Amino acid sequence: MSTDDTRGEDPVAAALTEGSAYERLRVQRVSVFPWSLGEKLQWLGVVLLAFGVAVGAFAFVTPNGTTVPVDPGTVPTYTSMVALIALATLGLVALVLSILGVVRERDEPLSDERAETILVVEELCALTGFVTGGTTAAIAVTFCLVPFTGPEAVTWLATTLERSPYAAIETVYPIVPTTLATVALLLGAVCLLAGRRWQTQ
Structure with missing residues (x-):
């Protein structure tokens, strides 16, 4: 097999020998999340879609006056607040990763220093996200999802946390599952x- 064929079949070798400064440094880095920028965004998208489905299902939980005292579909609860924090974090990470993709594409070819800076920020975003x-x-x-498993599970969760995650809270704006989902x-x-x-980036 020729050297050119080997490079074509091995993306790491291709990045080291023919790739940009960003690609070369990325494959050389020891990273917790070694995926490319495009792959990070795609995995983030999968997480958000699964998250959205689960949060949307929460809107259909039926209140029973004891374990779930209010209608979570219309009344803000601690669970909705936790979901909002998660959504805000994931959304911010998605925004920064997208900005990095635009910056990298706009400023190519990058110097080694600029490429390293982008990779550091990208890694921090991945860790945060x-x-x-x-x-x-x-x-x-x-x-x-716990309310769908039965009242015993809800009671156990509320007892363990010493506060029901399904209790109502006061918010300036209505934080409800349908909007979050x-x-x-x-x-x-x-x-x-x-x-x-940016799948190839």
Whole structure:
């Protein structure tokens, strides 16, 4: 097999020998999330879509006056607040990653220093999105789905937390699952499209 054929089949070798400064430095970095920028956005889109479905389902939880004292579909609850925090974190990360994609595309060819700066910010975004945002989203999804498993599970959760995540809270603006789910699904779709746009980056 010729050297050219090997490069064509091995993206790492191709990046090292023929890629831009960004591509070369990216494949050399030791990263928690070694995916390309496009792949990060696509995975973020998958997380947002799954999150949106779970939060949307929470709107259909039926209040029973005890374990779920209010209608979570119309009344803001602690669960909706946690979901809002998760959505805001994931949305901010998606925005910054998209900006990095635009900056990289606009400023090519990048110097090694500029490429390294972009990669550092990209790594911080991935850590924030998939660790902090992902953990918060997982907690919110758990809160959203527990009521469907039965009142015993809801009682156990409220007892463990020493506060019911389904209790009403006062907010300036109505934070309800349908709104959060709609935003999450739209944002997830945008992330998937943007990820395809920069899939090779």
